[in-house]
Amino acid sequence: MTALAALLAGLLFGTGLLLSGMTDPANVLGFLDFAGDWRPGLAWTMAGAIAVAGPAFAVVRHHGRSLRGLGLRTTDRLTIDRSLLLGSAVFGIGWGLSGICPGPAVILLANGVPGASIFAISLIVGIYAADSFAAGLPHDGDSVDDLDGPTDDSEQRAASCG
Amino acid sequence: MSTALVPAWQSPAGGALIGAGAAVLVLSNGRTAGISGILDKLLHGTVGVQAWRLAFIAGLLLPAVIAGPTLAGVVSSPEVLAISGILVGYGSRVGGGCTSGHGICGVANLSPRSLAATATFLVFATLTVALRHALVSA
Structure with missing residues (x-):
């Protein structure tokens, strides 16, 4: 189950990286080019990712463990x-x-x-x-x-x- | 601003999928989807405790393998790629995380440590891009 969940997580993560343009180095460099030819797209990617992952982390953080009862392994915040x-x-x-x-x-x-x-x-x-x-x-x-x-x-x- | 390389809707939609992946991993396994950390642990392989990491990386790579040779290529010389790779690998381990672990998961977890890391690498990355442009146009 642990591995299966990780596989699903990886599939979602990998599809998201492809779709968002994070795997296109020119697009990433454009995002980092604030002073020049700025491509803001990846700011929305970060915002979207944090908006979805935020509540999940909040649940696990407050619960102290995952929904399957595994200890949260993010020790130092x-x-x-x-x-x-x-x-x-x-x-x-x-x-x-x-x-x-x-x-x-x-x-x-x-x-x-x-x-x-x-x-x-x-x-x-x-x-x-x-x-x-x-x-x-x-x-x-x-x-x-x-x-x-x-x-x-x-x-x-x-x-x-x- | 320049013509987008990626259709506008894809940026937040891709972000939501990335966030969903991070959410599944923490909700189910209590783990952070920090890719530099996962790679580090796989490189220093301890047999028996790596199954979830291998599964995550397999899932991460599968869409790109299925997609076929359609990805945009690198835009740097071999020399720059080599230097960049060393700095990214070294920095992510010394700093304890990268764009995924600090930038997505840590920030989503409202971690002051990850917020500081993310602000730092964003500042230095944008300075690097700006400096290279200044040097090229000088």
Whole structure:
């Protein structure tokens, strides 16, 4: 059930990325071009996504667990530290260079778009670099999507429910 | 403003589908649809706890595979793609999230942490685009 729900979630997410124009790097760069030839479309994409996901997160946040009783794995909503801001700044520069972020990157790769493999390989290099360097850095705060942390026992439990 | 590359209705409609995907994942599994985090965990694979991540990525990719070779291509040189990919990968892990985890899920979850991350990467992305234009036209 856990995997089936994740498959459905991925299908919706992937279809939405395609439909919205998030997987079109020129469209993304146009959205980021405030001072120039601005294409506002993706602001509506973000608004639409947040409008739909917001109530779902509110329900799970207030309930403390998912509708199937699984623990909510978004532990840290508050910590704003140096690594958050530094990492997000670096991410923003990279995103602004190509108009590609991780979701669209794997979609472009799967679609066989020329050049997508260069980005994807570099993405993996960057992820590994962060993980090896970050090992030596104080890792303050939990990540919004780094949800396993030190409590993998509850992940085992969650997985066994699936 | 320029001619839209994407029909206007598709932007919010696609957004609603993205939001629905994030909603299904959190309502059912209590999980955040943060793609950089999911990829990171898959790359550091721990056997036995990855099924939902593999299923999510399979679902994410399926529409693009079915769609066939119809997607718009990259608009950057191989060198820029390489640098960009490294920065995106590195930054998303150090910052603990990307456009999906912070920008959609975290903001939808009213997380001050994700709001700060999203504001930061939007500012730096727009500055990068503006700076490149300034350098090109200079």
